[in-house]
Amino acid sequence: MSTRWTPKWKAIEIEYNNKKTVVCYDETTKLYVCPICSPNCAKGVSTDYSSYFFNLEDLKRHLDAHKEGFWLKKRIRSEEEEEESKISFGEEEGEEE
Ligand SMILES: [Zn+2]
Numbered sequence: 001m002s003t004r005w006t007p008k009w010k011a012i013e014i015e016y017n018n019k020k021t022v023v024c025y026d027e028t029t030k031l032y033v034c035p036i037c038s039p040n041c042a043k044g045v046s047t048d049y050s051s052y053f054f055n056l057e058d059l060k061r062h063l064d065a066h067k068e069g070f071w072l073k074k075r076i077r078s079e080e081e082e083e084e085s086k087i088s089f090g091e092e093e094g095e096e097e
Helices: 056-096
Strands: 009-016 019-026 032-033
Touching: 009 056, 032 056
Parallel strands: none
Antiparallel strands: 009 019, 019 032
16 A cells, blocks of 8 residues: 655746746645755656745745745854854953953
């Protein structure tokens, strides 16, 4: 008995931000897959963990979120570094007293 769902991913081209972008589509389930989360799906490799979308609008919104996410990650990282240097500055000030 097998309940495993094996998607047959097909690489399709969509228009995203006026650029042709390859995403993966499963004809059986009618699901789209994010090419950033699943770079291997275009090669027909099925993925266990990914982001699935029922329509292209949702997928495009997800691609937008990727861009913002990468930008936010960089920003959070530099803020953390700043905080660390602030802490060491505070320690130096304390020694002077
Ligand atoms: Zn994604």
